[in-house]
Amino acid sequence: MPELGRACLLLALGVCAYGIGASLYGVRRGRVEFALSGRRSVYALACILTVAFAVLELAFLRSDFSFNTVADTSSTTTPTFYKAAAVWSSQEGSLLLWAWLLSLWSSLVLFLTRRRLREESPYAVAILLGFAGFFISLMIFYATPFATTNPAPADGVGLDPLLRHPSMMIHPPMLYSGYTLCIVPLAFGMGALLARKVDAEWIRATRRFALAAWLFLGVGIMLGARWSYSELGWGGYWGWDAVENASLMPWLTGTAFLHSLMIQEKRGMLKVWNVSLVLATGVLAIMGTFLVRSGILSSIHAFGGATLGVPFVVLIGVLIAASIYVVYTRRDILASEHRLDSLLSREAIFLANNIVLVGLCFVIFWGTYFPLISEALTGHSASVGPPWFDRYTVPLALVLVLLSGIGPVIAWRRATLANARRNFLVPLACALIVLLALLAAGVSTGKPLAIAMFCCAAFVLGSIGQEYWRGTRLRRSSSGEAPPLALLALVRRNRRRYGGYIVHVGIAVLFVGVAASSSFQHASELSLSPGHSTKVGAYTVRYVRPTGTITSKEDAAHTGATMSLGAVLDVSKDGRHVATLTPSEGFYDSGEPSQGSVGHLIGGQAVSHVSMDGGVTRDVWSAIAPDMSTPRLLRVMNIANKTIPLVRPDEGMIALAVLVREYLKAPPPAQFHLIVSPLVLWIWIGGLIVVGGALIAAWPAPSAVRRRVRVGARSAEDRLDRQPRSPERGLARV
């Protein structure tokens, strides 16, 4: 099996080399059959890498510890669900997942655009295969997923318990899909520049894939935030960590591109800006992968001692130099067809939105890479913390939310005073009502930025609600449909516009959750004994009794924990019972005999299983860190380690049962982390609204599909008739 995997990688590298050569030869010499062959190389690559990925996945599912990566990240006791997800927990598996997803998405994109972009596609194919070839080379020369050890160890280390969370199955593939899909617009953008065809066609053809990249990246970021909130025992969802920032940066430039491409489509403006954004998004996606894989920056996620820094630096250097070169040498064909008529126009608001998004990206880039920048400039590494990021990102986020309310209602080209009065009265009234309601409700004025965010969000909801209301009313007056049907028809007929509006609503809702939970949170970190209670905000939390279980079968979270210790907490408000929480901490086998014959059974990573009472208005969140180091418990463990042989884990489990009984009989004080956070649920609801809106915007309308096929066929025929004989002429017949 490992031989098959290795053969697949070598074959895949050969296919990449052939595909690049065939595509470039085909497009330069006007040989259609070679360009077609290059495109088919991508399909072949997807098939070969699917086989390679299946080989590795099977090795994990069969617990084939002769594969080094399986022995390092899985074990016989790792639950099957997590064995399947453990493939991408290792460096080698992650690289394979990256290359595999890139080949799959590239194949899909090339298949769907096979009748369009004939001049640009061969260049795009060569670029996509170049990226795939880079990652495959890394797997062949630096970190092969198919390296083996003979004889194979009897068992593996196991998947780190922190990763035993359902998000492990979907969060990394989502992020990697986002990163790899960011490469698609880059490839087509560069292809359009190389083919000197920078009209809006390549943008129209790849817009949906840019949106898909944005969506996958966004979902990946949200899943990561949710995972962090519900698993990591710190109660936060964003920490400005380098790896988190790395995924946010291409998302921000991607958001800017999705807005500014509308200006190019409608008015032929911002061509240089758009190709620059596309190229920057692709480069940032690669830089994000580099940051995670190289361990160059201190991060809670980063590798220790990884060796992929140099190849990535070379790739990024080449990519940036090539991007600057093609944009500079094609500047003559990138001139705008129109000028900005007024600063009070939708184009200007879109431009402002772009500047804020790129500004946000620059702030995050500077803060993230500051340790490297300061070391290069001063010789000493220094870093900036969350307060520095908050100082700049919070005001920029406020402006961004406000612009997302102004953009949909302001007129194209030039807004008049009458237009402004007609469109901004309702949104402004909504913002004012919210401000007065907050002040009347006694919300602290000591948090002006949070209050400003609530008002901006109300402005956005007012503005989008007004657009929906007007559209539905217009539809009703022309068709006589009932309001719900008119609303549905309105969205169905213009999915891109109204889907986009839903995304704006989702972003506003999400920021309301972020502003409320970060500004009005109550947290407590303290030690409690059974029967004792504490106050967190308006809530009283009482430690009722300890809990303890052994063996994976009894582990409520089904993550394979050997032992689990926790607590039953009673939460009340004003003397009335609100919720019962049961946080626990799972202990895992370390597989390290030096920790003792019984000690190793619980000597691995300890992981919090958070318990919370989530609600529309607030979350009551709890985590526990039980104290296992009391003299009595240590004595029990010492006796067990001395009397039970290593080869009798069944007896070891009995000793753990005794340990748990002793813990429950006289529980020592446990450390609790308690948080009452308002409106956290709205962050996740906002995220779901964004996803819903993006799916509506990305979904092609049936009539539009038919129209596009007809128009595409007609324009291809027209082009054939008009085109002079040239190398590209042959390609147009593909």
Place this chain on the structure above:
Amino acid sequence: MSPARKRTVRLVVALSAAVILASALIYTSFSAASPTVTPSQLVREGVAGREYQLTGKVKAGSVRREGQTLDFAVQDRAGEAAVPLSYTGQVPDPFKEGREVIVTVVKRDGRYIGQRDSLITKCPSKYKVTPSKDKTY
């Protein structure tokens, strides 16, 4: 004013604003940054009252909790120098002896104090797990 001149003025104003904002960003990043140091560097160069980002491994046998305070020492990745410190606030799950941590510290009255909630432990999501051989029960 002619449209071309108007555009030039707009461009100059926009670029000037961008330069001013970028300068402010760069200036504040240098003034707000904490130097990243290893325990041996901190022992050598540590100045009272200044914030440092201390990186290293949690020294075996140094972890002690007293009420709200967690006392532990951070040791060089390869070396003997260690800095004992007192910390209050959130303690991440992966925190344990032998694990790599990053914590913001400041020297007060000859002792190093960890800033509240500044402790982060490297999540092993992207590197191989090496169980601590020092830890025994």
